[in-house]
Every structure is written in C-alpha cells, then in structure tokens.
Amino acid sequence: MKIAVLMKDVPDLVEDLEVEDGALPLDEMSFVPSEWDDQALEEALLIKEEDGADVTAVAVDTGDVDTMLYTALAKGVDRAVKIVGDFSRSLTNRQRAQLLARYCQNERFDLILTGVQAIDDLDGQIAGLVAGLMGIGHASVVRDVHVAQDRVRFVQEYSGGKMAEFDLACPALLGIQAARKPPRYVTIAKVRQVQKSAEIDEVEDSVGETPVVTVRRLYKPESGGHAEMWGDDVETVANHIVAILEEKKLLRG
Amino acid sequence: MGHILVVAELENGRVSDPSRELITKARELGEQVNRPVAVAGFGPAAADALQNLDADDAYVVKDDLLAEYHPELAEAALLNILQNPTDLVLVPNTTMGMDLGASVAARRNWSMVAYCTDLAIDGETVVARSQVYGGKLAAEVEVPLTGAVVTVIPGSWPSDGRRGSPTMHEVSAPSALNMTRRRVIEADAGNDVDITRADILVSVGRGIQDPDNLELAEELAAALGGMVSCSRPVVDAGWLPRSRQVGKSGKTVKPKVYLALGISGAPEHLQGMKDADLIIAVNSDANAPIFDVAHYGATADMLELMPILTEKLQGRAG
Numbered sequence: 001m002k003i004a005v006l007m008k009d010v011p012d013l014v015e016d017l018e019v020e021d022g023a024l025p026l027d028e029m030s031f032v033p034s035e036w037d038d039q040a041l042e043e044a045l046l047i048k049e050e051d052g053a054d055v056t057a058v059a060v061d062t063g064d065v066d067t068m069l070y071t072a073l074a075k076g077v078d079r080a081v082k083i084v085g086d087f088s089r090s091l092t093n094r095q096r097a098q099l100l101a102r103y104c105q106n107e108r109f110d111l112i113l114t115g116v117q118a119i120d121d122l123d124g125q126i127a128g129l130v131a132g133l134m135g136i137g138h139a140s141v142v143r144d145v146h147v148a149q150d151r152v153r154f155v156q157e158y159s160g161g162k163m164a165e166f167d168l169a170c171p172a173l174l175g176i177q178a179a180r181k182p183p184r185y186v187t188i189a190k191v192r193q194v195q196k197s198a199e200i201d202e203v204e205d206s207v208g209e210t211p212v213v214t215v216r217r218l219y220k221p222e223s224g225g226h227a228e229m230w231g232d233d234v235e236t237v238a239n240h241i242v243a244i245l246e247e248k249k250l251l252r253g
Numbered sequence: 254m255g256h257i258l259v260v261a262e263l264e265n266g267r268v269s270d271p272s273r274e275l276i277t278k279a280r281e282l283g284e285q286v287n288r289p290v291a292v293a294g295f296g297p298a299a300a301d302a303l304q305n306l307d308a309d310d311a312y313v314v315k316d317d318l319l320a321e322y323h324p325e326l327a328e329a330a331l332l333n334i335l336q337n338p339t340d341l342v343l344v345p346n347t348t349m350g351m352d353l354g355a356s357v358a359a360r361r362n363w364s365m366v367a368y369c370t371d372l373a374i375d376g377e378t379v380v381a382r383s384q385v386y387g388g389k390l391a392a393e394v395e396v397p398l399t400g401a402v403v404t405v406i407p408g409s410w411p412s413d414g415r416r417g418s419p420t421m422h423e424v425s426a427p428s429a430l431n432m433t434r435r436r437v438i439e440a441d442a443g444n445d446v447d448i449t450r451a452d453i454l455v456s457v458g459r460g461i462q463d464p465d466n467l468e469l470a471e472e473l474a475a476a477l478g479g480m481v482s483c484s485r486p487v488v489d490a491g492w493l494p495r496s497r498q499v500g501k502s503g504k505t506v507k508p509k510v511y512l513a514l515g516i517s518g519a520p521e522h523l524q525g526m527k528d529a530d531l532i533i534a535v536n537s538d539a540n541a542p543i544f545d546v547a548h549y550g551a552t553a554d555m556l557e558l559m560p561i562l563t564e565k566l567q568g569r570a571g
Contacts, residue, residue: 011386013386013387013389016540017386017389017390019390024390039489094365097359116351117351119385119386119387120385120386121367122366122367122368122383122385122392122394123364123365123366123367124354124355124358124359124365124367124402125351125354125355125367126355127351127355128351128352128353128354128355128356128358128359129355129356129358129359129365130359131356131359132355132356132357132358132359132360133359133360135360137325137431137432138324138352138356139324139325139352139432140324140348140351140352141348141351141352141502153435155438156322156324156348157348157502158321158322158348159347159348159501159502160440160503160504160505161440161495161496161498161502161503161504162437162438162439162440163437163438164321164322164434164435164436164437164438165434165435165436165438166324166432166433166434166435167432167433167435168325168431168432168433169431169432175351177489177502178485178488178489179489181491182489182490182491211358211362211363211364211365211397212364213364213365213366213394213395213396213397213401214394214395215392215393215394216380216393216394216395217392217393218385218390218391218392218393219390219391219392219393220389220390220391221384221388221390221391221545225545225546226544226545226550227532227534227544227545227547227548227549227550228548228549228550229539229544229549229550229551229552230549230550230551230553231551231552231553232537232551232552232553232554233553234553234554234557234558234561235561237535237551237553237558237562238558238561238562238565239565240549240551241512241533241549241562242562242565242566242569244531244533244549245477245510248509248510248531250452250453250509250510250531251477251566251569252477252478
C-alpha cells in the first residue's frame with residue numbers, strides 16, 4: 001500500500017494575529033504544522049506499523065517546510081517530498097490543491113491522507129479539493145483507518161456522536177479528524193540527526209489557473225458581545241463564580 | 254438565471270435546523286439578485302420533508318442507502334442535481350458540508366468559500382463573511398454568482414420558518430458504488446453520563462494539560478452537582494470518552510451553567526454550547542474567542558482555580 005500524507009504549515013495561533021491593511025503579514029509570522037495534518041501523519045504511521053505500508057509526506061514549498069518534513073521523516077515516513085516552484089506564503093488552498101493533486105496523480109498513491117481541515121482554509125479544505133480534482137473516492141471527518149489489500153476501512157463521524165463505518169476501494173483520499181493515538185513526539189535532536197542523513201526529494205511544478213475568491217479584507221471580528229472580565233486572581237475569580245451561582249440560586253445546600 | 258441551491262440534511266425524517274437557516278438566506282438573497290431557490294434532499298424521507306419548504310424547486314434522491322449520509326452516493330446525487338442551472342450552492346458546514354463542499358467545487362471548477370457566518374448583497378455582489386484562524390479573524394469574501402459553493406456554520410442566522418410548495422423533482426442516483434457503508438454506530442450515550450441532561454457542566458479543554466488534572470475537574474463538578482464535559486482535543490488525546498464531547502462532532506448542550514475551563518472557543522466548539530443560559534469562561538489567553546460568547550470571563554490559571562473554587566463550594570455547603 002502506497003500512502004501519501006499531504007501536509008501544510010499554518011500561522012501559529014499562540015501568537016497574536018495582527019492584521020495590516022486588511023491582510024496578515026504572513027512573511028513575518030511563525031508557522032507550525034497544521035494540527036490535523038499531524039493527526040493524518042500519525043494515522044498513516046499506525047497503518048504502516050500495522051500493514052507495512054510505504055508512506056510519503058508531501059508539502060508545497062511555501063516557506064520553510066523542511067523542518068516539518070524532516071520531523072515526518074524522524075517520525076517514520078519513508079520519503080519526504082517538497083513541491084518546489086515560485087510559491088509564496090499567500091498561495092491559496094485551491095492552488096495548493098492543484099499542485100498536490102497533480103503530484104498524487106503522477107505518483108499513483110493507493111491512499112492519500114490529510115487533515116480534515118486547517119485554520120486557514122477559507123477557499124475550501126485540501127481533502128475535498130484534491131479528491132475532487134483527482135476524481136477519486138473520498139470522505140472527511142474520518143478516524144480509525146485500516147487497510148486490506150486494495151480497500152480501506154474507516155469510521156466517519158456524523159454529528160452528535162453518531163458515526164458510520166465505511167469500506168472504500170482505492171485509490172482513496174481521507175480527511176482525518178483524529179488519529180487512533182495522539183501524534184507521536186520526536187526530539188529536536190532526532191530531527192537534527194535525520195536532517196544530516198536523509199534528504200527531502202524535490203519535485204518542480206507551477207501553478208495554473210484556478211477559480212479565485214476575492215478577499216476584501218481580513219479583520220478581527222467585532223463580537224456581538226464580550227464577557228465581563230474578572231481578571232486573573234484565582235481567589236477573586238472563585239469568589240465571583242460562587243456569588244453569581246448563589247445569585248442565580250444554582251448552588252446546592 | 255440559475256438556482257440558489259440549498260443542500261438540506263434530514264434528521265429523523267425532518268429537515269435539520271441548519272438547513273432551514275440556509276433556505277431562509279437563499280430566499281433572502283434570491284429576492285435581491287433575482288434567482289429562484291431550490292433545495293436538494295436525500296433519502297426515502299426526503300420527498301415528504303421537502304414538500305413544504307420555501308423553495309421554488311425541490312430535488313429529491315430517494316435511494317434507501319441515503320437514509321443515512323453516504324459520502325460517495327450523496328456526491329454523485331448532488332452532481333446529478335447540478336445538471337440543472339445553478340449559480341450558488343449553500344451547504345451546512347457539517348460532515349456533509351466538509352465532504353461535499355470542496356470536492357463538488359473542485360469537480361465543477363467553481364469557487365468555494367468555507368466557514369461562512371453571514372451572506373449579504375453589496376450592489377450586485379454576494380459577500381460572505383467567514384470565520385478563519387480558529388475564529389480569531391473574520392474574512393469578507395466576494396462570492397461569484399456564476400457557480401460557487403459556500404459552506405455555512407450552523408446557527409449563523411435564524412430560520413424564518415416560512416413554508417411553500419416547491420415543484421418536486423425526483424433525481425436518480427448511481428447504483429455502482431466503490432464505497433460501502435458497513436454499519437451505523439449510534440451515539441454512545443448509554444455507556445456513560447448524558448451531558449445534555451446536566452444543569453451544570455464543568456467543561457475542560459486543552460488547558461487541562463494532563464489527564465491527572467481531570468480529577469480536579471471531577472471534584473469541582475461534584476461540588477457543583479454537575480458533570481464534566483470537554484472540547485475535542487481532550488477526547489482525541491484519549492483522556493475522556495466521546496460521550497463527554499461538546500461541539501460540532503459531539504453533543505449540543507444547553508445547561509443552566511457552562512463553566513468553560515481552558516477552552517479557547519474554536520467555532521466547532523461554540524456551535525455546541527453557545528446557547529447555554531450562563532457561560533463562564535476561564536482561559537489564560539485574553540483574546541480567546543470563547544470570551545465573545547461567555548457572559549463572564551477570567552484569565553486566571555484554571556489549574557489553580559479549580560481546587561480553590563471546589564473548596565469554597567464545599568465549605569459553603571458544609
């Protein structure tokens with residue numbers, strides 16, 4: 001079974017997002033791997049451990065994706081591939097999906113896993129876009145992926161805790177919500193070690209025409225309301241909570 | 254002129270509330286840009302469920318396999334329906350929306366806008382407002398009325414409940430499938446507590462940091478006479494069962510008190526708890542979106558707060 005994991009990095013939400021002239025200053029921000037792609041990577045590695053699959057981590061070179069790909073190698077993927085070209089941080093998901101779909105089509109993967117979503121996919125999730133462009137069977141909000149010969153079995157989450165188990169012929173693409181286990185951790189020392197011994201393969205490509213949506217502006221939402229804030233002193237906060245529950249007659253005894 | 258098409262979901266044989274919200278918006282937009290409204294529904298109950306909706310046309314795919322959502326079949330059915338002139342497709346941002354929205358947009362070479370929370374007309378242009386970056390930012394996006402898919406976060410605007418009598422059309426679905434549904438797994442409420450019945454929920458998120466700290470939340474919930482619930486990351490880490498999860502893929506709750514501890518308030522979580530009577534949020538990040546829906550908030554350390562609050566409550570009871 002030949003598996004691809006499509007990965008991307010996204011702005012780190014730990015940092016305050018400052019909008020400048022209606023856009024994010026992407027070149028000045030720090031990026032982290034999208035958390036759902038990390039889940040997809042973990043699920044692929046679990047499948048590999050279960051069934052001996054060959055796993056390739058794939059990313060589009062929109063900045064510094066090397067650390068993300070070396071980390072994937074350190075975690076256990078067989079190959080890391082970077083799609084290189086004249087791509088900026090502002091590459092749209094639609095453009096990214098076009099590049100990824102073309103690469104996956106050429107490589108004839110049996111199974112493609114990626115995160116169910118990312119925090120920045122305003123113009124569509126990579127999972128659906130790539131599957132649609134490739135015209136292959138797909139599902140999102142997926143967990144518990146197992147493979148058998150040329151088929152893949154998985155659980156799709158509906159809403160309210162209801163789920164369904166499906167069986168799908170390969171080639172297939174799944175948008176992973178969560179891996180069976182929390183993503184494994186590798187030390188920076190191990191990543192550095194891999195950096196010395198392994199290489200990231202590069203595949204050149206360029207972006208063709210894709211449908212666009214015009215973003216008029218990006219801004220901090222004016223919320224309909226905001227909580228009345230009690231500060232950060234635990235004693236004060238605890239007293240406030242007790243008082244408000246008492247006032248609303250929600251305390252026992 | 255093509256339709257504004259709403260892809261409706263059915264729950265227990267009736268059109269879901271998020272789908273009804275989309276029909277209301279489709280009609281509002283349609284009146285302004287002179288487009289008819291159509292609704293699509295899947296499964297054996299679809300014809301009955303759709304026949305009184307406020308739409309000009311209703312397309313139903315009656316296949317028994319679509320009594321529950323089936324990604325491959327639903328996509329094929331929707332692509333068949335889209336053979337009819339369509340300018341804009343609205344889909345709820347549920348599992349179905351996550352599945353169908355982007356892939357159908359890609360297959361049709363249409364534009365797509367995800368995580369929409371509002372749609373309005375500005376002159377001749379449809380403008381969507383979307384939540385991005387975990388709800389920390391909003392984007393204002395122009396939606397071309399020449400073929401586009403918009404996935405909408407449930408609860409973004411109310412349904413007006415208007416009724417109508419659409420012209421009904423039956424659409425066939427393909428029979429040869431690559432995807433088989435082996436079984437439906439019902440929600441496991443019976444195996445654990447039912448958090449939807451709790452008056453008070455102590456809900457924990459990533460801020461709980463370690464499963465050992467859950468004991469602090471359990472003690473606090475006990476002192477309050479409530480239950481412990483959580484956001485998605487706590488379930489994914491395997492620290493609490495899925496039955497405790499609040500949000501889009503978990504339970505929708507409406508307790509008297511929702512104490513959100515260490516929960517940032519991603520849109521998927523807010524979807525499941527924003528209608529609680531009283532929301533008190535504690536999060537170290539003063540900019541966390543949870544504070545936008547909470548009535549009261551604090552930036553205190555939740556791990557320090559929980560035992561102190563428990564002690565005060567116990568002392569008061571004793």
